[in-house]
Amino acid sequence: AVDANVLIYERTKEELRAGKSLGKAIADGYGNAFSAIFDSNLTSIITGVVLFYFGTGPIRGFATTMIIGLVASFLTAVFLTRIVYEALLAKDKLKNVTFTTSITKDLLTNPKINFLAARKVGYLIPAGIIVLGAISMSTIGLNNGIDFTGGRNYVVRFDQDVKTDEVRDMLDAQLDGSVSVIQIGTPDQVRVSTNYKIDDSDPSVDQEIESKLFEGVKSLLPAGTTLDQFTGQYIQSSQKVGPSMADDIKNAAILAVIFAMICMAAYILLRFRDISFSVGAFASVAVTTLCIISFYTLLWKVLPFSMEVDQTFIAAILTIIGYSINDTVVVFDRIRETIGLYPKRDRYQVINDALNSTLCRTFNTSLTTLVVVLCIFILGGATIRSFTFAILLGIIIGTYSTLFVATPIAYELQKKKINKKAAAEAGK
Structure with a gap:
């Protein structure tokens, strides 16, 4: 907003x-x-x-x-x-309004950064991240959630605070090691996810898993607690996602991301009537998306919070696609405006000027959004930490992609078009 x-x-x-x-x-x-x-x-x-x-x-x-x-x-x-x-x-009540403060008065008023000169290095950095991500994907993979693998989720609330590592150790032996435990909301509540016997459709498996959960965490429950009491009072909710449903959800998520990127490129083409802008926008959102996925495969075993890839992660990706395109649209709009006013001006200068003249807006929007999302990341609880981390990455990478991917690619294509037109005119 x-x-x-x-x-x-x-x-x-x-x-x-x-x-x-x-x-x-x-x-x-x-x-x-x-x-x-x-x-x-x-x-x-x-x-x-x-x-x-x-x-x-x-x-x-x-x-x-x-x-x-x-x-x-x-x-x-x-x-x-x-x-x-x-x-x-x-009512003459805005006489002294300047829309600046003493600190920001001269901030980025006339920057002269040559963004296009750094475009080759700009391409290499995200390319390197994506290559590392591809290597990690083929070896480590992603921490796919129940949505994408199939399995069961149980939200369990205890009478006292518990440590997720301890709960996981208790349940590993019971559920053959296919279990993950994360804290949800308060320290006394955890979500247990397991793929144990997910291919088995026998209804008795549900009771078997509940029994194994009970046996695993019995030492954390009051003495004398029965299985019925555990399932009725301590299990707050349960969810099952079958393998075929998980495949459907995963395929729909991949389609959603690809379709959103195509929609972005199509809209930019419709609005700006120039394929160079459309290709630049598509490349920018694609690079942003692939970089976020790369960081998730590289970091999920390192960072101290859950980095599950599920429907919530896809929601974050789509939100970032929408957000990152905003930066790109603003720069492209300024380029279009300048070309309309000065059609014969050197395109290299036009695009560098557009990036510099919108830099203050890019900085202000990215910083204010970053502050808000950082607050949610720190204070919002474990359930949405993975979501907000993806948004944080997206804000940083999306801003970078506008400056060093989308706009330089648009310039490269426009330069080829101009050179081709000049060569054709010279041939006449």
Whole structure:
């Protein structure tokens, strides 16, 4: 939601630096930022629709909330805040507003970074991460959750705080080692996941596993607790995902991610009428997605929290696809605007200027979003830590991909097109 506000205020600051009056600067700030805000919100809504269509249960709820939030924040940022500003301007109550502070007044006002000169190194870094991820995928693999492997989940609440390592050790022998235990919410509650006898459809297997759970954790229960008491009072919920259902969920998740990336590329092509922008956007979201997956296969045995790859992880990936495309759309919108004003200007200069002129907005949006997600990561509890970690990675990698993947690729393709046109004209 902060993205639209940052865009408007950054454009307003540019207009003020150009010498316009406050009223004119605010009006032009809203007007010039509108197309980028509209495109970035609509691309995020598209990923939300994809998520709703392919997701199930809580994931659909998340997608619905995201879509409602996007529509609400768009209306608030574009229309309601403007009404407030116009009302305050009419009453002469905004005379001293500068949209800056003493600290940020000169922050990234005229950066001269040559992004395109560093594009080859920019390509190599994510390529290296993806190659390492591919090697790790073929050797270590991903920590696939029950959604993708099939299995059973049990949420168990004890009368006292427990340690997940101790609970796992107790259950390993009972369930032949195919068990994972993570803390959920409070220290006295854990989620036990197991693939034990998942291929066996006999109803008695459910009772067998509950009995094994009971025998494994009996020492953590009050003396005299029976199996019936354990299943009735201590097991808070249970869930079973069969192998065929897991395969269906996994296939739907892969389709959802691919379909979302194709939708992004198609929308960019529709809006910008240039295949170079479309290819750059697709490459950016693909690189971001593959880098996140690479980090998950490289780190899941190292980091001290669960990094399961399940439907929630796919929701994070789709959210990041929508988020990372926002940065790309803003830069592409500025390139299109500059080309419209100066069609004969050198394309290398146009694209570098666009990246530099939108850098403050990129920095502000990424930093504010990062702070929010970091708070959720630290304070949000174990159940969503894997989700928020994927979002954290996505914000960093998505911002990098806009600067060093999407825009440079668009430049390479545009340069070829311009050179080809020049060669054809010279031949005439």
